[in-house]
Amino acid sequence: MTRLENLPTLRIQSDTARSFTYRNRTMKGVAGDTVATALFANGVRIFGRSLKYHRPRGLYSLDGECSNTMMQVDGVPNVQAETTLLTEGMAINPQNVKGSPEFDFMRLMDGLSWAMPAGFYYRMFHRPAWLWPKAIKEIRKAAGLGVLSPDFRMDGHFDEIHPRAEVCVIGGGLAGMSAALEAARQGLRVVLLESRPWLGGAFEYRVRKDEADAPYFSRARALAEVVEQAENIRVFTHAPAIGVYSDGLVTGFQKGALNDGFTERYLEVRADSVVTATGCLERPLLFDNNERPGVMQVGCAHRLARTWGLLPGKTAVFSIGQDPGLEAAIDLFDLGLEIACVADIREDGQDPLLIDELGKRGIPFLRGWVAQKAHGFGRVAKVTLASGNGRFRKTIPADTLVASAGFTPATGPLALAHAKLEFDVHTGFFLPSSLPRRVHAAGRMLGLETPESIETSGKAAGLEAAGNCGVDVGHLLAKTRNYLESRTLRTRGSKFVIAPGTGRKTFICFDEDTTVKNVDQAMAKGFDVPELIKRFTSAGTGPGQGGIPGHNLPLYVGASGKSPDPAPRPTTVRPPLVPTLLATYAGTQHDMCKRTPVHDLQVQDGGRIPAGTGRRANGARGGVEARKTVFGGCPMPGGDLERSDQRRHAGCFDSGQISDLRAGRPEGSPARLRRGHEPNAGRQGQVFRHVQR
Amino acid sequence: MSFMITCPLCGRRNGYEFRFGGEDKGPRPDQGNLSPEAWCDYVHMNNSKPGVQREWWSHTKGCGSWFVIHRDVMTNLEVHPGQEEAVP
Numbered sequence: 001m002t003r004l005e006n007l008p009t010l011r012i013q014s015d016t017a018r019s020f021t022y023r024n025r026t027m028k029g030v031a032g033d034t035v036a037t038a039l040f041a042n043g044v045r046i047f048g049r050s051l052k053y054h055r056p057r058g059l060y061s062l063d064g065e066c067s068n069t070m071m072q073v074d075g076v077p078n079v080q081a082e083t084t085l086l087t088e089g090m091a092i093n094p095q096n097v098k099g100s101p102e103f104d105f106m107r108l109m110d111g112l113s114w115a116m117p118a119g120f121y122y123r124m125f126h127r128p129a130w131l132w133p134k135a136i137k138e139i140r141k142a143a144g145l146g147v148l149s150p151d152f153r154m155d156g157h158f159d160e161i162h163p164r165a166e167v168c169v170i171g172g173g174l175a176g177m178s179a180a181l182e183a184a185r186q187g188l189r190v191v192l193l194e195s196r197p198w199l200g201g202a203f204e205y206r207v208r209k210d211e212a213d214a215p216y217f218s219r220a221r222a223l224a225e226v227v228e229q230a231e232n233i234r235v236f237t238h239a240p241a242i243g244v245y246s247d248g249l250v251t252g253f254q255k256g257a258l259n260d261g262f263t264e265r266y267l268e269v270r271a272d273s274v275v276t277a278t279g280c281l282e283r284p285l286l287f288d289n290n291e292r293p294g295v296m297q298v299g300c301a302h303r304l305a306r307t308w309g310l311l312p313g314k315t316a317v318f319s320i321g322q323d324p325g326l327e328a329a330i331d332l333f334d335l336g337l338e339i340a341c342v343a344d345i346r347e348d349g350q351d352p353l354l355i356d357e358l359g360k361r362g363i364p365f366l367r368g369w370v371a372q373k374a375h376g377f378g379r380v381a382k383v384t385l386a387s388g389n390g391r392f393r394k395t396i397p398a399d400t401l402v403a404s405a406g407f408t409p410a411t412g413p414l415a416l417a418h419a420k421l422e423f424d425v426h427t428g429f430f431l432p433s434s435l436p437r438r439v440h441a442a443g444r445m446l447g448l449e450t451p452e453s454i455e456t457s458g459k460a461a462g463l464e465a466a467g468n469c470g471v472d473v474g475h476l477l478a479k480t481r482n483y484l485e486s487r488t489l490r491t492r493g494s495k496f497v498i499a500p501g502t503g504r505k506t507f508i509c510f511d512e513d514t515t516v517k518n519v520d521q522a523m524a525k526g527f528d529v530p531e532l533i534k535r536f537t538s539a540g541t542g543p544g545q546g547g548i549p550g551h552n553l554p555l556y557v558g559a560s561g562k563s564p565d566p567a568p569r570p571t572t573v574r575p576p577l578v579p580t581l582l583a584t585y586a587g588t589q590h591d592m593c594k595r596t597p598v599h600d601l602q603v604q605d606g607g608r609i610p611a612g613t614g615r616r617a618n619g620a621r622g623g624v625e626a627r628k629t630v631f632g633g634c635p636m637p638g639g640d641l642e643r644s645d646q647r648r649h650a651g652c653f654d655s656g657q658i659s660d661l662r663a664g665r666p667e668g669s670p671a672r673l674r675r676g677h678e679p680n681a682g683r684q685g686q687v688f689r690h691v692q693r
Numbered sequence: 694m695s696f697m698i699t700c701p702l703c704g705r706r707n708g709y710e711f712r713f714g715g716e717d718k719g720p721r722p723d724q725g726n727l728s729p730e731a732w733c734d735y736v737h738m739n740n741s742k743p744g745v746q747r748e749w750w751s752h753t754k755g756c757g758s759w760f761v762i763h764r765d766v767m768t769n770l771e772v773h774p775g776q777e778e779a780v781p
Contacts, residue, residue, distance in 0.1 A: 162707075245695030245696075246695050246696050246768065246769055246770055247695060247696045247697045247708075247770060249695040249696075270697075270707060437779070689712065689751055689753060689757075693714065693749070693751065693759045
């Protein structure tokens with residue numbers, strides 16, 4: 001596939017090739033590609049098969065929001081192809097596939113979906129009782145993600161760091177960068193975490209011009225340069241935050257770039273104040289076959305072209321609910337994508353300038369229309385659009401459907417910090433109604449739209465955070481807030497939930513293959529709260545952590561009128577927000593122990609060294625004194641040794657002959673010794689601490 | 694243990710450096726006429742009430758000292774004795 005060239009927004013070096021293998025075929029990508037874009041450039045459209053129904057899945061978002069593009073990379077299962085940069089010689093394989101992704105022998109499962117209603121795992125095959133153990137084996141064979149071979153060893157160098165900062169900013173978009181800069185200007189140490197490999201967020205690839213006639217991307221990149229050069233801002237890119245806890249503890253991990261000394265490293269940032277500026281996700285549009293390869297989000301289609309130079313297809317239909325969707329349609333048309341039709345689910349409220357631009361290019365525009373069904377076997381061939389009430393329809397041939405119901409804030413870190421979220425009717429967002437102490441929110445996630453208001457809200461959050469750290473910012477903060485209020489226009493977001501007349505193959509959660517019909521079945525069974533429906537249908541329990549169903553599920557349940565809770569509430573999110581390798585958690589060697597001076601001699605002599613805080617040999621032979629103590633003596637002033645031992649270790653002592661309590665004592669051995677036994681030093685550390693107290 | 698703890702010797706440090714030593718249940722009961730039940734209660738029974746509680750901590754990965762702090766178990770934050778507001 002030829003790439004678009006000479007775009008100022010590109011993040012690839014087209015002249016530097018990277019070769020890799022996909023299903024043992026050698027392919028070529030370029031430097032700067034992610035695994036997903038490299039495969040896309042080589043014509044791969046079906047990346048894998050889904051968990052339950054083995055439906056084909058393709059590129060949908062580019063931020064790893066769902067398991068569609070999880071692949072087996074160099075033997076590691078469940079690697080997010082969208083967020084992993086391509087390196088030379090990678091071996092990539094699809095997952096959950098019998099045969100090939102295009103012709104999967106298990107694809108018949110899709111036709112059997114009637115046999116798998118919501119919660120079938122709890123309801124079917126349980127009677128007679130002997131059936132279940134057999135059934136569970138077959139179910140586990142049919143469903144699943146990657147394969148981990150038993151002799152697999154994780155390569156790479158995993159590290160961990162514990163940066164200390166006054167302010168920690170989550171999200172490196174315009175708001176996050178402004179907050180970081182403002183706090184740094186007050187002389188504070190700032191740590192900035194950004195999940196993408198570069199700063200800039202949602203503005204970094206857009207060519208629309210702002211009030212000063214500068215394109216958005218140059219504005220974002222100019223700000224990024226200032227942030228990267230600022231002295232007291234420590235920037236971590238390609239570093240998603242995965243947890244936010246009390247007292248300003250933010251955890252995350254960073255993926256190593258080519259010349260970094262680590263494959264991945266765990267970050268544990270301790271800050272006095274936290275700013276979340278995580279921006280927005282796109283709320284998936286619910287219609288029939290809404291996960292067919294060829295259906296993708298606006299940001300995905302736009303970034304494919306603008307960042308990686310790849311057109312998402314030949315002919316596209318747009319079904320969107322936000323102005324950046326219109327903007328993407330215009331931009332992609334200019335880059336050479338044929339656009340058959342743009343349907344906007346909003347009846348009004350679009351930016352008139354964008355409508356004008358659409359008209360100038362002769363792109364048909366339908367107000368209040370929405371995609372109802374994607375047709376096509378294996379990938380999109382036709383799209384049926386319907387008017388909002390479902391009365392009128394038309395079917396248009398297209399190979400790409402760019403679909404999105406509008407924006408929804410990425411509330412993960414805020415929710416983890418125990419902010420209260422409430423549904424806001426104007427924006428259609430879940431907005432924080434009360435923030436925990438020393439936590440602040442800024443930017444697009446608050447419903448702001450223009451770069452100027454987003455930057456100003458970032459500045460205000462940066463100042464508030466500085467105020468938490470004892471800097472006197474009262475005057476400056478009041479000025480910024482006034483300015484913000486005078487300039488703020490909150491997005492009137494789309495509240496649209498589901499296309500009319502759909503449901504059986506409308507997927508609310510891609511990871512777990514949960515359809516809208518499954519949610520209806522759960523509600524019919526009496527599960528009326530999103531949190532319960534999530535458990536029963538397993539919607540939102542997949543590796544994407546609710547990125548796809550996170551806000552659609554409560555909105556759908558709310559719209560059904562069956563929930564006793566009048567206000568929709570998002571389901572609980574838990575860390576880690578982004579799937580994290582166990583190797584990353586494990587980090588470097590943690591095994592801290594004390595060794596005797598004769599340790600090496602004993603090892604040489606064949607002594608076995610058991611685990612524990614104090615290392616001493618068992619069964620060391622001749623010449624080496626085995627009973628060297630680690631701590632030396634632990635003084636026990638007064639008291640009755642034997643009785644104190646009995647109290648601390650109730651039940652530990654057998655009634656056998658006690659050989660040498662004193663010899664056991666210095667090791668702090670928890671068990672009393674029978675004659676001839678070596679002291680067990682396993683819990684030495686704990687016992688030593690208690691004796692000390 | 695995401696919260697921070699004030700060690701009397703080292704100051705306010707990351708909670709991971711410390712080890713929990715149980716509720717502070719006051720001085721040990723008098724050994725003289727101690728019934729097994731009273732001793733058992735002292736060792737094993739905890740208050741486990743919501744709100745601020747006094748508890749023992751040890752700075753195991755630091756100076757090693759044992760001390761008592763006040764912690765609000767509802768917010769999981771250290772508080773100043775007799776105050777609602779968390780430290781600092």
